[in-house]
Each structure stands twice: as structure tokens, then as C-alpha cells.
Amino acid sequence: MQGKASPICLRLVSLLCAALPIAFAATGCNSGGSSETFENPSEVNGGNNLSMDLVISEQKNKVGDLEFTSMVFNGDYAAPVIRINAGGQMNIRFQNLAPQQPSNVHTHGMNVSPQGNSDNVFVQVEPENCFSYQINVPETQDYGLNWYHSHMMGLAETQVFNGLSGGLIVNGIEKALPFLAGLTERILILKDVQVDSDGTVTTPDYSKPTLRTINGIVQPTISIGSGETQFFRVGNLGANLFYRFAIDGHELVELVRDGNTRTRPIRQGSILLPPGARSEFLVTGGSAGSYTIRTLAVNTGPDGDPTPEEILGTLEVSGGGTPVQVPDTLVAHEDLRSLALTGTRRIVFSENNDKGLFYINNQLYSPSRDDVTVALGSVEQWNLVNNSEEIHTFHIHQTDFQVISENGVPKDFIGYQDTVDVDPGETVSIIIPFNKPNQVGRFVFHCHILEHEDGGMMQNIVVFDPANPGAVDDNRMVQGKPCS
Numbered sequence: 001m002q003g004k005a006s007p008i009c010l011r012l013v014s015l016l017c018a019a020l021p022i023a024f025a026a027t028g029c030n031s032g033g034s035s036e037t038f039e040n041p042s043e044v045n046g047g048n049n050l051s052m053d054l055v056i057s058e059q060k061n062k063v064g065d066l067e068f069t070s071m072v073f074n075g076d077y078a079a080p081v082i083r084i085n086a087g088g089q090m091n092i093r094f095q096n097l098a099p100q101q102p103s104n105v106h107t108h109g110m111n112v113s114p115q116g117n118s119d120n121v122f123v124q125v126e127p128e129n130c131f132s133y134q135i136n137v138p139e140t141q142d143y144g145l146n147w148y149h150s151h152m153m154g155l156a157e158t159q160v161f162n163g164l165s166g167g168l169i170v171n172g173i174e175k176a177l178p179f180l181a182g183l184t185e186r187i188l189i190l191k192d193v194q195v196d197s198d199g200t201v202t203t204p205d206y207s208k209p210t211l212r213t214i215n216g217i218v219q220p221t222i223s224i225g226s227g228e229t230q231f232f233r234v235g236n237l238g239a240n241l242f243y244r245f246a247i248d249g250h251e252l253v254e255l256v257r258d259g260n261t262r263t264r265p266i267r268q269g270s271i272l273l274p275p276g277a278r279s280e281f282l283v284t285g286g287s288a289g290s291y292t293i294r295t296l297a298v299n300t301g302p303d304g305d306p307t308p309e310e311i312l313g314t315l316e317v318s319g320g321g322t323p324v325q326v327p328d329t330l331v332a333h334e335d336l337r338s339l340a341l342t343g344t345r346r347i348v349f350s351e352n353n354d355k356g357l358f359y360i361n362n363q364l365y366s367p368s369r370d371d372v373t374v375a376l377g378s379v380e381q382w383n384l385v386n387n388s389e390e391i392h393t394f395h396i397h398q399t400d401f402q403v404i405s406e407n408g409v410p411k412d413f414i415g416y417q418d419t420v421d422v423d424p425g426e427t428v429s430i431i432i433p434f435n436k437p438n439q440v441g442r443f444v445f446h447c448h449i450l451e452h453e454d455g456g457m458m459q460n461i462v463v464f465d466p467a468n469p470g471a472v473d474d475n476r477m478v479q480g481k482p483c484s
């Protein structure tokens, strides 16, 4: 834990915040009323063969009026968006130039191998060391917004809260959804930050204000024509917080969830994004004027971190445009309920909130213990049970899944996802297909509220090929090396 301001100091700060919202943004107040213009993040487009350096360094950032020092990727708090083709290869020269902490990188949402120097979360790269990732993206990878972030065990919350997360787009969405061709693309990377009196990023404490950002910009203004349709690609790439994303007076037509094309468009007034979730949707500009982009209040339960409604930015409608006609059906995907189940598991989330301990099936995470072993080719139903007083967000690596019911009430099939909320007292049932050769290896599933992941709410899973059971390496000892 880092030093915390005294309660009296905090009360003083909140009074000052109320009186002088802009001048005291550096204390963590909302700066309010910024009129910075929206920009997509910088990007690296690898096409079929990405070759890039991904460098962690500690540096000074200026976000709105807030200045702070944190660990970032490639000198950029928002971090560059990486683009890769389905079927492409990602060669990432990872350098950890952060002075104190080991780190690594995980490609969330990618159906890639967890072994060796692929998407192996057990990799540990010490300060001043390097590691060469080589990740082969399958041709079958769906088009959409995924992301990359530190998955350093025990430090994921700290490192992502510093800013170590960025977008990862699989190119080609207009091949699946041709009506997107030519539309303006808005990539929105959502992060929040809290800063200590010494100018470094604090341990998150949501009883205090947190500064919400889009692409490292505070309350940017996005322009759109009246009647013009734009394609929004929004990722919650922060450590712990939920967003309920909304634009006043505008319907959001969701086409892609967690990097997976939907079977049909889902029209919503707001979209709930748990930590790690992505949503890609169409927005068509209404009458000329200014409309607030906001997150609505989210109540994550009695033991959770409820967050108030907050302004994220402004949609400025002026000029004209032609709306896109969206078809009633999008992309055909296999309803996994048509497959024969090979097994069922019960995954129970519980916690000791006062002690900051978080459990799956009554166990804290241990990297040396394999909790679940599955034969390649299996199709399993997992019943996710929440025995605590706050929401948990289930996420599994290397594969997507299908939500089939909530508390026994069947859900329509609208596509796959890689994160799902489980409310207090709720049971959510999902089907996970373990039928892609890329899944062979040892990887993890966990709660994507990173405070909970680091606090123990994670387990190891091993997928083995019955035809070649010896092909699962022990991938837990892979280390970086001094940079050459």
C-alpha cells in the first residue's frame, strides 16, 4: 500500500474540488468542461506480419490538467492500438524498462496458443530484461476489438491502473459487415486513474474520485453529422471499474461484443462494460446540438465499488450525413447448444472482502496448482455461481464462450463473448468449446476485476490433446533475458 492522504486532507480536497474543479484536477477531481478534440489512439498496423517493440517505461504523463508518473507502453498512456490480420503473425519484442517491477503482456480475446513464447501469462520479464513473443493468429479469429495488457501475477491491477493496456484490432470487420465500409471509425480506449500526493498512481480506492479518460483525453468532443452513422469501437481497458456507456438522445446499435461479431444487431440505450469488455456499435447523429457522452451509475453490490454517473465527453452534431441501413441479421455463428456436452463444472466465486481475499471454489490462486484439466475436443457447460455480495466478471483466456442462461432462464443466442458478469447470488451458465488445437497448454480463467484477480480469484486450466498428451509444456518457468 502506498501512503494515503489523511481524512481531513481529503475533506479539504473535496471542498476545493467543488469550488475549483479545474485548478484542482491534479488531486483527482473531475476536471469538467474540457473541450479537447477527440483523436483515435496512435496505431501500429502489422497486416499479416506484425513486428514491433513494446517497451514499458516509467514516465511523466499529462492527462487533462493532471500530471503523474506511471508505467506506460511505448511512451503513451493510452498505448498504441495494434492491428493484425486474421491468420497473421505477431512478433513483439517486449522490453521492460520499468525500474522496479517484473511484467509481461497478454493478448486478451485472441484464440492463440498459451504455450512457450506465445500468449503465455506465466512469462516473467524482470526490469531491464527483454522477451520475444511470437503469436500466430488463426484464420478463424473473428474481426473486432481485443486488447493487450500486463498479466503479471499479483501486479496486474497496479500495472493496468498505471496504464499498461492498449487496443488490439483484428483487421477485416468490413468483410463480415460490408455496410461498415467507408464509415468513420472511432476507437475509444476507456481508462481511469488516481494519483497520490507524490505524483504517482495510487492503489485504486473508489471511495475517492477517479479521473475517467478516453484515449488519455479528458472529456473529448467527438464530431458527427446529423444523420451520419459512425462506427464506435469501445474497450473498457481499466483495472477495476465498470462503465454503463451512453450518449444522451442516441441509440447504440451493437454489432460486435468482445471482438466477436453478433448474429444480429442489439439496439440499446446504454451498454454495460465490465472490466475487460469491448462493445462495437453504430451511432447515428441526431438533430444538431451537443449531447453528453457518459457512464451511468453502476452499483456492483453491497461489498462492491458503486460508481456514480460521470461525464466522459461530448458528441457534437453539426452538418449532415446519410444513415446506414443495418440488416436484421449479421453473421451466422454456431449455437453451441447444438453440440453434445462432454461435462459440466461448477465455478463458485466467494470472498473475504475485509481481508481482500477472493476465492474460486474456496481456493486462492496458486500458479503451481492445476485446477482444471480438459481434453481437447471437449465442450463443457460451466455454471458460474456468485456467493458474495458483489459482482464478479468471469473471463477465460484463449477461447470465447456462449452464455446460455441466467438463474436458469435461457438466453437468446446472439453470439460469443469472453467476459460475463455474475451478479450477487446469481448463477450464469455458459458453454465453452475446447475444440481448437490452439487451446492446448496451460492458461487461466479469473475475475477481470483485477483487484480480485490479484487477490486470488484465478485458476489454472490445462487443455491436453488426447492423441498427444505429452505436448503440454510446463510454461511456468519462462523468463525474459537481458536485452541484447
Ligand SMILES: [Cu+2]
Pocket (backbone or CB within 6 Å): 391, 392, 393, 447, 448, 449, 452, 453, 457
Ligand atoms: Cu471479482
